[in-house]
Amino acid sequence: MNGFYADKQAAAAVRPEVLEAMLPFFTENFGNPQSLHSVGQKAARALQTAREQLARLLNCQPEEIIFVSSGSEANNLAVKGLALANQARGKQIVVSAIEHVSVLKAARFLEKLGFKTVQVPVDSYGLVDVGKVAEAITPDTVLVSVMMANNEVGTIEPVAEIASLCRSKGILFHSDAVAVVGNIQVDVRAIGLDALSLAADQFGGPKGAAALFLKKGTKITPLIDGGVQESNRRAGTENVPAIVGLGRAAELAMMEMDKKGQRLARLRDRLISGVLTRLDEVILTGHPERRLPHHASFCVKFVEGEAMLLGLDLEGIQVASGSACTSKSLRTSHVLTAMGLDPAVAQGSLVLTLLDGTREEQVDYFLEKFPPVVRRLREMSPLYTRFLEEKKDVHR
Amino acid sequence: MYTDKVMEHFMHPRNVGTIPDADGVGEVGNPVCGDMMTFYIKVKDGRLEDVKFQTFGCGAAIAVSSLVSEMAKGKTLDEAMKITNQQVAEELGGLPPHKMHCSNLGADALHKAIENYLEKQNRQRPEGGGEEKKSQDKEAHFHCPFCDYTLPENAQLCGHCQIRLIRCEHCGEYNREKDETCRHCGAGLV
Numbered sequence: 001m002n003g004f005y006a007d008k009q010a011a012a013a014v015r016p017e018v019l020e021a022m023l024p025f026f027t028e029n030f031g032n033p034q035s036l037h038s039v040g041q042k043a044a045r046a047l048q049t050a051r052e053q054l055a056r057l058l059n060c061q062p063e064e065i066i067f068v069s070s071g072s073e074a075n076n077l078a079v080k081g082l083a084l085a086n087q088a089r090g091k092q093i094v095v096s097a098i099e100h101v102s103v104l105k106a107a108r109f110l111e112k113l114g115f116k117t118v119q120v121p122v123d124s125y126g127l128v129d130v131g132k133v134a135e136a137i138t139p140d141t142v143l144v145s146v147m148m149a150n151n152e153v154g155t156i157e158p159v160a161e162i163a164s165l166c167r168s169k170g171i172l173f174h175s176d177a178v179a180v181v182g183n184i185q186v187d188v189r190a191i192g193l194d195a196l197s198l199a200a201d202q203f204g205g206p207k208g209a210a211a212l213f214l215k216k217g218t219k220i221t222p223l224i225d226g227g228v229q230e231s232n233r234r235a236g237t238e239n240v241p242a243i244v245g246l247g248r249a250a251e252l253a254m255m256e257m258d259k260k261g262q263r264l265a266r267l268r269d270r271l272i273s274g275v276l277t278r279l280d281e282v283i284l285t286g287h288p289e290r291r292l293p294h295h296a297s298f299c300v301k302f303v304e305g306e307a308m309l310l311g312l313d314l315e316g317i318q319v320a321s322g323s324a325c326t327s328k329s330l331r332t333s334h335v336l337t338a339m340g341l342d343p344a345v346a347q348g349s350l351v352l353t354l355l356d357g358t359r360e361e362q363v364d365y366f367l368e369k370f371p372p373v374v375r376r377l378r379e380m381s382p383l384y385t386r387f388l389e390e391k392k393d394v395h396r
Numbered sequence: 397m398y399t400d401k402v403m404e405h406f407m408h409p410r411n412v413g414t415i416p417d418a419d420g421v422g423e424v425g426n427p428v429c430g431d432m433m434t435f436y437i438k439v440k441d442g443r444l445e446d447v448k449f450q451t452f453g454c455g456a457a458i459a460v461s462s463l464v465s466e467m468a469k470g471k472t473l474d475e476a477m478k479i480t481n482q483q484v485a486e487e488l489g490g491l492p493p494h495k496m497h498c499s500n501l502g503a504d505a506l507h508k509a510i511e512n513y514l515e516k517q518n519r520q521r522p523e524g525g526g527e528e529k530k531s532q533d534k535e536a537h538f539h540c541p542f543c544d545y546t547l548p549e550n551a552q553l554c555g556h557c558q559i560r561l562i563r564c565e566h567c568g569e570y571n572r573e574k575d576e577t578c579r580h581c582g583a584g585l586v
């Protein structure tokens with residue numbers, strides 16, 4: 001047993017097969033894909049292979065992939081690039097209230113340029129209501145952006161329904177699928193997406209490689225102007241080693257995803273039911289069934305997330321939290337707030353994302369160590385003392 | 397992120413608990429991140445015979461309250477009123493900039509408990525009390541409420557994230573220009 005790292009969403013090791021594929025592109029195959037000579041062309045071929053590997057995973061054409069540097073860049077490119085290039089169609093953007101900040105802030109940027117943003121609310125599970133999206137759409141709507149699954153609460157959103165709604169109205173639809181691609185099947189054709197964001201570091205690939213799927217024929221304004229890379233849609237010398245890694249990771253994900261997902265979902269359920277039976281006054285955040293296979297998230301009442309995170313770290317367990325104290329801006333997570341959670345309850349946020357290789361004994365180790373960490377903090381908590389007193393009063 | 401001393405107090409906090417027949421109780425809520433600290437004191441012959449606390453907050457908040465309780469125990473009321481947030485942060489070997497507000501909680505809660513005791517005794521609060529001290533600490537450092545960038549005394553704009561700033565007239569902390577109430581002390585902003 002060497003601890004339990006359950007913060008895959010923040011970072012995970014690059015898979016050895018992926019690293020192996022990447023290494024030659026740091027050294028002997030150092031070429032620039034834009035160079036016409038043979039050294040450059042070798043790199044260009046590698047880039048093309050990666051594009052094909054990713055296209056197979058998403059069920060799209062290789063030309064529909066734009067490589068970028070991060071999920072945030074993909075989201076920025078989608079929201080800003082699609083809105084700007086298609087503003088003749090309208091100047092209103094519809095997003096969900098629980099989008100990643102890179103979507104929300106990109107929309108805010110557009111507001112300064114005269115666009116209007118409408119945020120669609122979510123229910124207490126963090127689910128976006130398709131009817132509410134329909135209500136938010138006006139003749140002026142140019143773009144709808146709703147994530148495929150939320151990274152903080154794991155809820156999988158009804159993007160196929162939203163996509164068909166948008167298609168029927170001739171509105172562009174983008175989905176941030178950073179938390180999803182490589183973990184569960186995503187078929188951009190079957191869903192009917194115009195654009196989708198993904199990042200390699202969420203499925204065994206390196207940091208620094210991500211992509212935007214953009215349906216053929218869709219107009220987009222680049223964020224970075226310069227050379228002709230990525231068919232004039234993203235200038236700058238390509239990060240060849242990282243993109244090669246992305247491609248290889250996509251290939252591996254395609255082969256293993258289903259089996260791995262089933263295994264992780266079992267461990268996730270063991271973890272969730274284990275926590276809920278061992279501790280009182282804990283709520284599962286996000287949807288109980290419609291959730292990512294590797295994702296478990298809770299709010300533990302009367303304690304604060306950062307304190308739990310530190311306490312667990314001392315036991316060799318690494319997790320994340322969306323509490324205000326954990327964020328450097330000291331603001332409560334907009335996701336938990338949008339789900340209607342009381343701010344004091346949201347302070348007890350804990351997010352676990354399981355690595356591919358997570359073992360059952362690690363989950364059990366967590367289940368053994370977690371309750372004492374919570375108990376210790378609750379004994380220190382004025383809110384818990386008050387809760388116990390009120391409970392006594394009720395019983396009297 | 398935290399010093400060894402902070403972690404040590406976080407792991408083994410001193411004086412956790414309540415005092416059912418306390419002579420004074422002080423509770424402060426943290427308007428910045430919504431946390432809470434409660435101090436209980438027992439006073440004998442003008443000295444803090446016992447100090448206990450409970451905290452709902454981050455690791456820094458727990459360490460700060462533990463240290464404050466330790467520093468206060470055995471002190472006269474006057475001495476205890478002179479414990480400043482700055483001292484607490486220094487004793488802990490420093491806190492990350494965005495955690496400095498947690499150190500404000502600790503001394504404030506203790507001072508409130510002492511004030512509560514004095515009120516009960518119907519006496520004046522001792523000279524050189526917490527309020528003056530508080531304004532002294534404030535001179536130390538200011539940080540942008542959004543990006544933690546260190547700000548000069550009279551900033552109107554954060555040099556890092558370019559947010560327009562306004563200082564709270566009540567507690568002196570920086571807020572965003574459009575805020576209506578101070579995110580540190582809750583006072584209205586003009």
Ligand code: FES
Nearest residue numbers: 325429453454498
């Ligand atoms: S108590 Fe919230 S950041 Fe310290």
